Amino acid sequence: MFGPLALSNFAVEAFIAVTTALGNALVLWVIIRRQQLHTTTNVFIASLAASDMLVGLVGIPCVLVTSFGLPRNLYGCLLVNCAILSFTQVSIFGLLSVALERFVAIRFPFxxxxxxxxxxALVVSAVNWLIGCFIGLIPLFGWNLGWNDADVCNFILVIDLRYHVYMGFFVFMLGPLLIMFAIYVYIFSVLRRANRQIAAVQVSAVVSSESTHASIVRKEIKAAAKFGVVIGAFVIAWVPLEIMNAVTIWFGSTCIPCIYLGVWLSHLNSAINPFIYAYGNSYMRIALKNTILFWRTPEVHSENTTSVA
Structure with missing residues (x-):
């Protein structure tokens, strides 16, 4: 239990937990404090940041507790293992909500x-949390492996991987991800077509009448690209671990070091999202920088309010 791999796991997970909690808390702080960031899209970003923050504050500490075989009862063990499943499911629904919001904005602007x-957006986010937590807590309602003779708490000893893979992965992870992929393919095709049309008009006519439209299209492209990166990072972080879980079910083979790496990668996803949000939003980037350096909100300057979505 306390070998080199277990100690390395504890150190890595502790670092990820602290980074995740602090980074996402900063994003939430900036969004709440800055009126300019109170937009529909940023409501969903705040919800994503909240779920990621709870991964660092609650989910990863629960994982570390189970690394010591605790708690030594079925429902306590199920609860701590289901925590991170719930927060992950909320994140998936949050990403899907952002994609649908962007789709409606472009397809049905009026x-x-x-x-x-x-x-x-607040109501949708609340529904995401309710449904996501319910799905993540399903093992508590009976779909589990029961207690084990070893009398230790361990994810694979109490969580039925058939639930985790067939329902959690194939239905409630891959399903939304495929929908998001289709939406973003549509969005980028529409925006590329609009961009080409604007470029043609600007070559052959006076550009002043089209400059506002061109600016809007570029902003939408930038926003779509940012959330495309968020979704791509989620896929890269979570799919390898879920594939390993599926292999465990189908072939019965488990590579323990590989599982550790997969778990670290999945948890790291919650830590990097704040950097993606900041990179794609100049105002949020400046606000986060000032908050980190001076723990104060920045003054509003016109040049810093380019895009808040």
Whole structure:
């Protein structure tokens, strides 16, 4: 239990937990404090940051507790193992909500302006949390392996991998990811076509009448690209671990060091998301920088308010 691999696991997970909690707490702080960031899209970003922050504050510490074989009862063990499953599922639904929000904004702009408000985004986020937590807690309601003769708490000893792979991975992870992929293919095809049309007009006519539209299209392309990176990072971080879980079910073989690497990679995803948000948003990047350096919110400058979505 306390060999080199276990100690390395504890050190890596502790580092990821602290980085994840602090980074996402900063994102939440900046979004809450800055009125300019109170947009529909940023409601979903805040929800994603909250779920990622809880991965660092609750999910990873629970994983570390189970590395010591604790707690030594079925429902306590199920609860600590289900925590990170719930937060992950909430993140998936949050990513899907962002994709759908961008789709409606581009496909139905008038309906978007009229009906898609921050209040609607808050309600959708609340529903995401309710459904995501319910799905993540399903093992508590009976779909589990029961307690084990070894009398230790371990994910693969209490969580039925058939639930985790067939429902958690194939249905509630791959399903939303495929929908998101289709949405972003559509969004980029529409925006590329609009960009080419604007470029043609600007070559053959006066550019002033098209400059505003061109600016909007470029902003939408940038926003779509940013969330495409977020989704891509999620796929890279989580799919390898889920494939290893599927291999365990189908072939019964398990590479323990590989599992550790897969778990670290999946947890690291929650730590890198704040950097992706900041990289794709100049105002948030400046706000985060000032918050880190001075623990204060920056003054509003017109040059820093280019894009908040």
């Amino acid at each position: 309906l978007y302006t009229q009906y898609v408000t921050t209040t609607v």
